[in-house]
Amino acid sequence: MWFKHLQLYRLHGMQLLSPEQTALAMAEHAAKPLGNADARRMGWTPPASRLGGGQLLHTLQNDGHRLISALRQERLxxxxxxxxxxxxxxxxxxxxxxxxxxxxxxxxxxxxxxxxLLLRAFVRSQKIDLWWDTKRQLIGVNTSSRARAEETLDLLRETLGSLKVTPLTTQTLPVRAMTTWLGDAATRPADMQLGDQVELKTKGDDGVVRGRQLDLDSDEVQQHLEHGRQATQLALGIEGQLSFVLHDDLAIKSLRFGDALIEEADFADDGDDALARLETDFVLMAGCLRASVERVVEWLGGEAQRQQGNPEGSSDA
Incomplete structure (x- = not known):
C-alpha cells in the first residue's frame, strides 16, 4: 500500500467528523458493481480489500492520520x-x-x-488511495493524475456533505526553486539530495528536454539553464526518508521510500496477519509523508498565504 504519487491539497475550515461518523457516511457511498447502462462509477472500497479486510476507514487516532480508498470503474x-x-x-x-x-x-x-455497446464493453477498475492528515489539515491522493485526484475529492465531498480544499501552494514557485537549485549547488538545503532525472522547458516553442540517469551538475545541464530553460521536473531526495520527482505544480511523483523504512516494515512482528501488516505500513508511511511534505514546503519558502474569500482553484460544496 506504499504510495507512488502525491497530489496535495489543503483543507479549509472543515469540522472533522469522528472516525465512526465518517465510516458510516462512507458506507452509504460504497463501491457497487457497474450497472448495464453505467459508463463509469466511483465508490469507496476497503484499503485492505485484497487482503481480506472489509474496513472502509483506517485511522491512527494518536497521530491523526486516516487512510481511505476509492474504486473507479469505467467501461472501455x-x-x-x-x-x-x-x-x-x-x-x-x-x-x-x-x-x-x-x-x-x-x-x-x-x-x-x-x-x-456499453453492454459488451470491458470494465477497467482503478483503486485510488487517499491519505488524510487531520492534524495538519492536509490530503494527499495517490495518483499521477490531477483529474483523478479531483474525482476522488468530489466523492469525498459528496460523502461528507461539504469539503473545501485547494491545491497546496508555496511561497516560492517550484519551477523557480528547482531551477535555482539545479543551477547553484550552494542554494540547496543541507538535507536535500539531488537525483538523476530532470525536465527542462522554455517559455517559447523550443521543445522539452528530458533526461534520466544524468549527472545533473554536468556542463550539459548547466548550458541548457544558461539558454533560458527552467526545471519543471526534478528528482530529489531527503536522506534516509524519501526520493521523488518534484513537478512544477507541486505534485510529488515516483515516490521511493528509504531502505531503512522498508526494512523496518519488513521486520515488524505482524504475526502473518495481512491486515496488521497494512496498519504497520501505514503507520510508517504516514509519518514519513508528513515529515517529508513539511520539509519540501520549507524548501519552497513555506506555504503560500490563502487570500480572503474563495480562492481561485478551490473546491467547495
Whole structure:
C-alpha cells in the first residue's frame, strides 16, 4: 500500500467528523458493481480489500492520520468504435431508404450505439488511495493524475456533505526553486539530495528536454539553464526518508521510500496477519509523508498565504 504519487491539497475550515461518523457516511457511498447502462462509477472500497479486510476507514487516532480508498470503474468504449458503428448504420439507412440522414438522426443513432455497446464493453477498475492528515489539515491522493485526484475529492465531498480544499501552494514557485537549485549547488538545503532525472522547458516553442540517469551538475545541464530553460521536473531526495520527482505544480511523483523504512516494515512482528501488516505500513508511511511534505514546503519558502474569500482553484460544496 506504499504510495507512488502525491497530489496535495489543503483543507479549509472543515469540522472533522469522528472516525465512526465518517465510516458510516462512507458506507452509504460504497463501491457497487457497474450497472448495464453505467459508463463509469466511483465508490469507496476497503484499503485492505485484497487482503481480506472489509474496513472502509483506517485511522491512527494518536497521530491523526486516516487512510481511505476509492474504486473507479469505467467501461472501455473507444470513440473510434462508436464512430465506425454509427457510420455503418448511417450508410445502411441512406442506401436502403435512398435519403440523407439528418444531424438529429445521427445524434440519436450515436446514443443508441453507445447504449448497446456499453453492454459488451470491458470494465477497467482503478483503486485510488487517499491519505488524510487531520492534524495538519492536509490530503494527499495517490495518483499521477490531477483529474483523478479531483474525482476522488468530489466523492469525498459528496460523502461528507461539504469539503473545501485547494491545491497546496508555496511561497516560492517550484519551477523557480528547482531551477535555482539545479543551477547553484550552494542554494540547496543541507538535507536535500539531488537525483538523476530532470525536465527542462522554455517559455517559447523550443521543445522539452528530458533526461534520466544524468549527472545533473554536468556542463550539459548547466548550458541548457544558461539558454533560458527552467526545471519543471526534478528528482530529489531527503536522506534516509524519501526520493521523488518534484513537478512544477507541486505534485510529488515516483515516490521511493528509504531502505531503512522498508526494512523496518519488513521486520515488524505482524504475526502473518495481512491486515496488521497494512496498519504497520501505514503507520510508517504516514509519518514519513508528513515529515517529508513539511520539509519540501520549507524548501519552497513555506506555504503560500490563502487570500480572503474563495480562492481561485478551490473546491467547495
Amino acid at each position: 468504449l473507444p470513440a473510434s468504435v462508436i464512430k465506425e458503428e454509427v457510420e455503418e448504420r448511417v450508410a445502411e439507412i441512406e442506401v436502403t431508404e435512398g435519403r440523407k440522414v439528418t444531424c438529429k438522426e445521427k445524434s440519436a443513432l450515436k446514443e443508441q450505439v453507445i447504449e448497446e
